[in-house]
Amino acid sequence: MAGSERIRRVANIVRRQQAAGHEVAVVVSAMAGETDRLVNFCREANPLYDPAEYDVVVASGEQVTSGLLALTLQALGCKARSWLGWQLPIRTDDAHSKARIGEIDSDALLASMAAGEIAVIPGFQGVTEDNRITTLGRGGSDTSAVAVAAAIKADRCDIYTDVDGVYTTDPRIVAKARKLKYVTYEEMLELASVGSKVLQTRSVSLAMKEGVRVQVLSSFIDDDATPADEIPGTMIVSDEELEGLDMESQLITGIAADKNEAKIILTRVPDRPGAVATIFGPLAQANINVDMIIQNVGRDKGETDVTFTVPSADLLRAQTLLEAQKEAIGYNRIITDGKVAKISVVGVGMRSHAGVASTMFRAMADRGINIQAISTSEIKISVLIDEDETELAVRVLHTAYGMDAADAA
Ligand code: ASP
Numbered sequence: 001m002a003g004s005e006r007i008r009r010v011a012n013i014v015r016r017q018q019a020a021g022h023e024v025a026v027v028v029s030a031m032a033g034e035t036d037r038l039v040n041f042c043r044e045a046n047p048l049y050d051p052a053e054y055d056v057v058v059a060s061g062e063q064v065t066s067g068l069l070a071l072t073l074q075a076l077g078c079k080a081r082s083w084l085g086w087q088l089p090i091r092t093d094d095a096h097s098k099a100r101i102g103e104i105d106s107d108a109l110l111a112s113m114a115a116g117e118i119a120v121i122p123g124f125q126g127v128t129e130d131n132r133i134t135t136l137g138r139g140g141s142d143t144s145a146v147a148v149a150a151a152i153k154a155d156r157c158d159i160y161t162d163v164d165g166v167y168t169t170d171p172r173i174v175a176k177a178r179k180l181k182y183v184t185y186e187e188m189l190e191l192a193s194v195g196s197k198v199l200q201t202r203s204v205s206l207a208m209k210e211g212v213r214v215q216v217l218s219s220f221i222d223d224d225a226t227p228a229d230e231i232p233g234t235m236i237v238s239d240e241e242l243e244g245l246d247m248e249s250q251l252i253t254g255i256a257a258d259k260n261e262a263k264i265i266l267t268r269v270p271d272r273p274g275a276v277a278t279i280f281g282p283l284a285q286a287n288i289n290v291d292m293i294i295q296n297v298g299r300d301k302g303e304t305d306v307t308f309t310v311p312s313a314d315l316l317r318a319q320t321l322l323e324a325q326k327e328a329i330g331y332n333r334i335i336t337d338g339k340v341a342k343i344s345v346v347g348v349g350m351r352s353h354a355g356v357a358s359t360m361f362r363a364m365a366d367r368g369i370n371i372q373a374i375s376t377s378e379i380k381i382s383v384l385i386d387e388d389e390t391e392l393a394v395r396v397l398h399t400a401y402g403m404d405a406a407d408a409a
């Protein structure tokens, strides 16, 4: 949410949903930029801030918007009230600043909604067993919304964002990107894990676990916009629901690019049992996530090169750690490259179709894009390339899989 103008828009959306015959619970986020501002206050007060007090400060952004939305709804003649995290309560564990939701008591909420009151709930916040305020990690109001929807068994959880849905790829890169009508939970999780940040990843796993049907749609709409019930946005649904829809089956659902990876090559690692464990053990202990791994074909003399990627933010730490372990691992040289990008194609259609990977490799070869590493899952293929070729690769693949919108320029 941004300023008062945005809150009025939200109030209008909510009022229209109620007028369409729904009982409505609204989960709000803070005003745009507000959480950043609050986080900065904490840093200024104490660079080594106590996460429990940080939560008290940053949770306040949503307290403000929940009260303001209730007031605005009342001004429009609706019955509305706010329910803070501790009032319901929304119970979480005590992992302050990144707490996980346990249970939500929905009795009072349901009674109030049945009496015609719109429930306004601040997202992002909860309360521990011993009544201390928690927050759920940045972007956590998405997760709050899904958790509340699950608790009250809502027909649908509409998430209003600054984009109007989930796209086949970033429309800023590919003008012919199309908005998807449907995407499955698993596809959404894979897309999120490779850099397409529409929703907090955790909210998608929760929706999948609880079977909450989620619609992503734009909050920048006016009164004559298509009503949410007509699904103007993108629905995130289960595999089964998608199959039941009898949609024209597509091979690939989305393409994502992630520039936040870095490549490390260790040359001439001894080719014997346990060698790889001596590399990745220390990295795991340091909480550094290794993503793609290639162990090259052995050279002669029982040696092999090992290539892998880590998050760019961890590159320096990983390098320092590996250099300290040089003797133990027994490699010859360490080569690092922060200028790489991971391009991923995602789609449940891959399960039943052959040739998805070869289309990818052929399209990239035709444009002279070199592939440095490959990894796959059941519904995803990722390749590592030179960062400078990111946009080109995404465009080329979007066309190769026949995903370009017909009508766009
Ligand atoms: N206000 C919180 C944040 O900025 C939660 C959210 O907006 O989802 O991270």
Ligand code: MG
Pocket: 029, 139, 141, 142
């Ligand atoms: Mg958000």
